[in-house]
Amino acid sequence: MIKLLLIAALLIIQTVCAATIEVNIKKFKFIPQQITIAVGDTIKWLNIERRQYHNVWFEALGDPEPDYFFPDESYQRTFNQAGQFNYRCGPHPKMTGVVIVK
Ligand SMILES: [Cu+2]
Numbered sequence: 001m002i003k004l005l006l007i008a009a010l011l012i013i014q015t016v017c018a019a020t021i022e023v024n025i026k027k028f029k030f031i032p033q034q035i036t037i038a039v040g041d042t043i044k045w046l047n048i049e050r051r052q053y054h055n056v057w058f059e060a061l062g063d064p065e066p067d068y069f070f071p072d073e074s075y076q077r078t079f080n081q082a083g084q085f086n087y088r089c090g091p092h093p094k095m096t097g098v099v100i101v102k
Pocket residue numbers: 028053054055089090091092095
């Protein structure tokens with residue numbers, strides 16, 4: 001019983017501590033290009049271009065290419081597993097980023 005309570009408490013703490021971290025997209029760059037987060041955190045990519053659309057595509061994970069998003073729009077993804085996750089922008093293959101989840 002105490003063990004179950006401890007597990008429940010840990011889950012609650014993990015949920016409460018889970019953060020949302022912003023990555024900006026400007027001038028065809030993900031800023032920062034590489035980011036380290038904790039398991040359970042969410043990244044919110046915010047397009048702060050003047051008029052250019054982008055997307056965030058985890059192609060190596062086998063994901064289908066997501067929709068483009070436009071200035072002042074954002075895209076979010078929660079990372080529930082540790083690892084290194086490389087991504088890129090679909091229409092602009094030179095735009096790359098890395099998420100490291102610890
Ligand atoms: Cu792009």
